[in-house]
Amino acid sequence: MKQDLARRYQAFIFDLDGTLIDSAPDIAAAVNAYLQEQGHAALEVAYVERFIGNGPRRLIEDILIDQEIAFDGAGLEAAVAAYIGHYQRHPASHTRFFPYVKEDLASLHAAGIRLGICTNKPHALTRQILDLLQLSPLVEVALGADAVPACKPDPGHLRAVAAHMALAPGSWAYIGDTTVDQATAAAADAPFFVVPWGGGSQVQVAKTQRLHRLRDLLSYRIAPLAARPSTTTLKDSP
Template sequence: MTFARPATYSALIFDLDGTLINSAPDIAAAVNRTFALRGWPELETDYVEAFIGNGPRRLLYDMLSDLGLPCDDATVTAALDGYIRNYTEHPADRTRFYDHVLDDLVALRDAGFRLGICTNKPHALTQSILEVLGLDVLFEAALGADAVPACKPDPRHLIAVAEAMRLPVGEGAVNWAYVGDTAVDQATADAAGVPFFVVPWGGGSLVDVPAHQRLSRLADLVQFGPRTATAVE
């Protein structure tokens, strides 16, 4: 999708995993605790990370299928319950910010942006992680996959976050952008009709976007901030 970039954005909505935080070690640890109880193999973090992006149920189904393990609905549901329980008990033991992310988020807020999160992670777990990492004070709205009728790449997930922030939605009305690291994020933004930017970490290097949509760091977006534009004028 091509889009005309406005002189300013009033808000930015972010994906969480792979975009703001490297949560793969905690996700892999929760998976492995769940697998161990069932006698399934221990997995490397890099292997688990390759399946992240479509929510926990899809994460487990795709890995079980790839490993040739049972992946019927009942098995996946039972594994999902264990995974959520294990992850909730250790939400951010090994999770880290990508370089400069925390400082850049503060800079974006100070430049006048309103900030939100649209993530396929479960909602309660999202809120817990944001609180543990001290991010909850920066974001106006953060909606996990089970807090909305449909999750990414369905655009209604992203639109629900925008509506929670009282941002304009609909063709010709959008003055905000979505930032992510996967083709799922890109497809979500495209389907919602909003500008999209991709980070260079997480899965960002694999996403095919024009050069002007590829960030070197989040601070690149400060130039589109409302207060920045006012200062220039």
């Protein structure tokens, strides 16, 4: 048990949107490009941000429902395709890192900690954005929603990233900003830490699971399973 307490995590797997990057302005721009093509009014970034985190299909579906815009199955598929097309043309025009994220990821990488990404963003867009933001050299494996049979909160998505990195169970943790991320980690039996930005303030976790910035992870050591704080979702975000 003492040996476990002395061991550092070998790797951290991160959510992307709301955890590492503030991509809401570009996502909202792509949503609005589609809506305006259809004769609908543009939406505020803060409004669109409420629906981010469950992948492009749920994003568009939930917004259409909330806006009381009628659609059928074929219409939804066309809307999702149009949204992704707009997003691919301008994937990171206004996307920014949250405070100190890029520097802290570089510090983790320099310390020999391996980094992965598990995101519900489409896989091709994920790779495109990582390249544009010059994160690709730091990230060993990144899997988007359509790179796996079922995306978050299905734990298979997170486990697939760990498997591609050949990580042993218990040697890594997941970092996110939503209850979807929290529930995914819990279902995958993985330790979970939450960032203070994005939707992080809405996630109920133990104090020891709440980060101030990503470099805090350098000081974390693997606790025995019985001593780990619970990653069970305590309450859904509003």
